[in-house]
Amino acid sequence: MAPKAKKSASKDDESKKNKLKKNPTVEDGESEINKDETQVSISVNDVYNSTSELSKQEPSITPEETVQITYEEPVLTSIIVESYTGEKDKGLFEGFGKAMYKGGCIYEGEFHLGLMHGKGTYIWPNGIIYEGDFNNNEITGNGIYRWCTKINDPSKWSTYKGQVYKGKRHGYGVFKSGNSPIVYDGEWHMGKRYGKGKMTYDSKGLSFYQGDWVNNKKFGWGIRHYPSGNVYQGMWVNDIRHGDGTMRWFDKNQIYTGQWENGIQNGLGEHNWYLSRVEMTQYTLRNTYFGNFKNGKRHGQGTFLYANGTKYEGNWENDIKHGWGKFTFKDGRVYEGYFEDDKMTDSPTYKRTSKISQEISKIKTRIPSAGTTLNVHYIRTNQETTRHDFDLKLDLSSIIEDFDDDKIDFETTQAHKTIIRYLDLFKQIYRFYSQLGFDSSPDNTFVLNRMQSWRFMKDCKIHLNEHYLTLMDFDRLLNPKMNANDLHCPFDKILMRDFFNHIVIIAYHLYNEQFEGNGSVLSWCIEKLIVDNILPSSCNVQGYFYSDVRKTLNIIPNMLKAYEIYKFICKKRNKSPHDFTLTMRDFLGLLNDFKILDAKLLSTREIIEVMSSDNPIVYDSENAYNLDLEITFLEFFEILIGCALKYNTKKNLNKKRVLTSKLTLNSEQEASDNNQINEITANEINENKEDKINIHDSDDVVESDEKSERQGDVLNSAKTNQMKLSSKLSTKSLNNNENEDLDFEIWIEKNNYFFNQIFFPAAEKYNTVTKLVNLSI
Template sequence: VHGLYDGEGVAYFQGGNIYRGMFSEGLMHGHGTYTWADGVKYEGNFVKNVQMYNGSYTWPDGSMYEGEVKNGVRHGFGIYKCGTHPVSYIGQWCEGKRHGKGTIYYNREGTSWYEGDWVNNIKDGWGIRCYKSGNIYEGQWEKNVRHGEGRMRWLTTNQEYTGQWVNGIQHGSGTHSWFLKRIPGSQYPLRNEYVGDFVNGDRHGRGRFFYASGAMYDGEWVFNKKHGIGRFVFKNGRIYEGEFINDQIAEYPAFQVDVMNTQDLSGIRTQSPFETIRIIDGPGNTSVLGSNIELDISSLLNLFPEKDRQEEMKQVEYAVLRHITELRRIYSFYSSLGCDQSLDNTFLMTKLQFWRFLKDCRFHHYNVTLADMDRILNVTPEEVHSPYETLLLRTFLTYLIHLAVHIYHKEHKDKDPYLFKCFSEMMMKNIIPNACHIQGILFCEQQQTICAINYIDKCWEIYRAYCRPSTIPPYEPTMKMRHFLWMLKDLNMLSKQLTATKIVEILVKDNPFVRDGDDSNLQHEVCKEKVHNSS
């Protein structure tokens, strides 16, 4: 047409390249197939001699690409399959490189893959890597290696790590768990777990180690060994505080404290300035709950004459034993809230989950706030309101007894023994009718909760930034509802849709004592759960 190629035709080029397809005004334009002399072939759309929009490439070795094209290169969304290796990629491209969101498979079975962010053919950003062995990593990447925050599950060795990574190695703060064989009827999560500092893959710095037996070490570490000043709580409740050298108690090098051996210090008696040994229930403990559950209620027993203590202890243990099956179920239910699946489906209850349990069971309806309960149960001002604190089942039971006595002691104080009566009344009035019926907002929907929990560190940072010293002992930093409202104003979160009145209505849903008729009392203290819940 007018001396120019137009319509359908075939063009042969110097060097052996061939084009078959549509022409317009003398140019390759429309749908066509271009084959290079070396065997590479493109089939798709052309715009004025340039491959554009959508098409497919095939290479002599069997490799192929199908998807979006811009200026002759892969750009947009497309699928690539390698002809010489069992590798395929589906996702976004930019100027011929994997860039954006995409998934790459490294074998034909699809058992080895990466799904996530790419930058110029490099894994960079957030992504999930599943290895052929079944091991899986989910978290941040940089320059093709694990770098930043992430979780690694070694299914082959029953281990899991969640925390910071640097150049593919555990480095920074994190939690490493070793899952053990389940023992039917055990009260403990069957895992050894370390929470603390890592350096180049080793436990190094400050950290806590929770043993599957129920023992716990909190102190200094050097290259995976307890080394320095630390505190060891044995499964029978006795406590050693002092110096450790190469995993051993400094003054008793023959006494090994490791994962497989957590003895009870029964043979050690010394006046070392570094050491304190505390027997929780007194000598010769014969708890009816068995050796695995030992209640730390010595401070309550000290309120009684010595002759009455043994009977008080025994009656409390019987009361707990009557409800132990239900209490195990409740502990398991709340400890799994907001958690993704674990390798053994067992979890340690956190303080955040414990607060939810207390509110569900209406413990805060007795003129005592969550902050007050924290003070009753914890004597460490720095961590008294920490959502990260973990509770073993025995700690959970011990806390319930202390709270029961605090709430109901006036009704039973003149009736000996009375500790078990307080506990039994709490079970009947608070726990049995209300436990496991989730109230509030935070834990209502699992996936939403898992997403919210990802921001727990930032919420804790904000909470502490806006806390003010409490006016009552131990004078720890705390937040009142009025301060919470001011915080929302400072963060420019108040609007026509989210007014101060609406905030009060939200607070009332979780604490009915905030409003009395037309009056609102914002003097109540709030724990971090309120910051998270109201978000």
């Protein structure tokens, strides 16, 4: 009998097809001050679907997947020969022949010592055909199965072409269904999809899954392109989105990146609602929530960044602000207190003015629903800000107390003027680094995170200073009031106004001791930072992680796992603020505990070479090692990538498998290559260094003509370099050829092998042993 086609269907499909229901959720920060000024509210409107409802738009198991057909390989019947025609040797079948077996099976092909051995064709009575290799009466080697579901129409036959073992699809092979457009191209294990593979569900190749499989189910990391055009990229368990992943709803202009549980957003994540870009707007036109989710809803601690520049940080409950929180208006003013049902319970402490009222009236806070047409307008007035009256409020409280009382206003004013003077440059830097690691954005806008900020600081060699201040030291200086547990979180968002604050504070701590003169210390330090660090080195991306967007996107799943390990191994400092850190010495000890250090595979010297490649002060003036330097997660992860490239994996690489199973996946990322700009030429650097700062400002707040003339040289130099930098930012620099694609494939394979076969298993084993030891104690 021919094997029957087996259909699998999920009982939950019907519930997942239900129409999306409207669900009231937090708005975009809309503030309304009532007439008696006794209450300020941030209201809730029933304007968009919750993320839990939105996720049902693309159920993990779609209808087209439930109708896929599974074919089983037939077994060889009892081999009783009824007739034979062909060559013989010493009475045994030898050479080419044709045998008729009991039950109606037919074999035509090569024989050896009386057994089917070599190339041949085997036909079952129900019409199933196998053509390929035989080994001692077993179907083993390479071959083609044909399930002849319609004997008279070969185009409707289901086929498998690839490796087989004992009659089962085993190894690499391609299955094509005759009853549907389904095609599976990838790895098999004893008749089941197992390993890397791509399942295509439509004839045009627009709907597919590519990634890891276990026992015919999506299990591990993979990409799912849905018929709607929406895409999920991340972890799967038993055909369900589960673990870390990113869903892009292109038809709704929304993206969620974070943790999933049973197909729903659950845990830590980030959701973005993209709005229509309006030309010449000051703020990025998108809403962003970063924090905890529960059953698809914002629940717990989280931060919402609104399209108009306002921000809420605090507690959430079932998608609304509820509990203690902090609301920052776009002009820098802050309300901090309790929220109930999405509203402030008390009035802000600052006085109401006509300007504040005007700003509040402009705030557009509604988040778009999955099916609602958005109508958001950026309100422009005759008072629209220019560079000269730019409404920027710097928070310099962490450094301003170093100055005498009569100097505070002067220094604050001069710092503000200097930031405004170089505003275009800082904006270009911010936009460039906020794009690192992203393939696209619907509105071409991004928000800088701390990990990208660390990359900016390292590229500008800010960590190579005479004070031996590490990136972690700068985290403490830049965020003195932040909770110790969040102080070094790589995914925290940094708004543009916060970035301006950071520039001033970094410049002060690097260069204030070098200042000589009677002018503004902060202004002098900022301009020195620009000339000595930013202009020569910014936007020239170094390191292993961000230098190539294709590599970044492919290694993100490993990054998320590595961050969990990083948090686990960090140690609490005895000094205030008692944050959790890791040193290079601790890192080496970790690899030793994990049993990864090996003189032949990965030596201590090789690891130190990786550490020093982006941080030369690992070696001191006497060529001794300085391993007590603290390392952020960016540095930790880039060292791991460097270790992966150093690790001796030559025997473990299978280039053929890499090219056949992953090339298609990587081709999807090639469109994003144009977003990466990698270098500022040596000529520009030399030109920048010729511009020296020699400014002695007057004590008077009003700038004198002499001061303006001296500062003009620096400003003109900066403008020239800004134009050059802008030109580079608009250049499309990546045009990979086939050799570069092969190098890229090998780079990915080395990293996947090191992380998934060496580092992660070693970490899990170490964690298990540690728990057992603690229990025994």
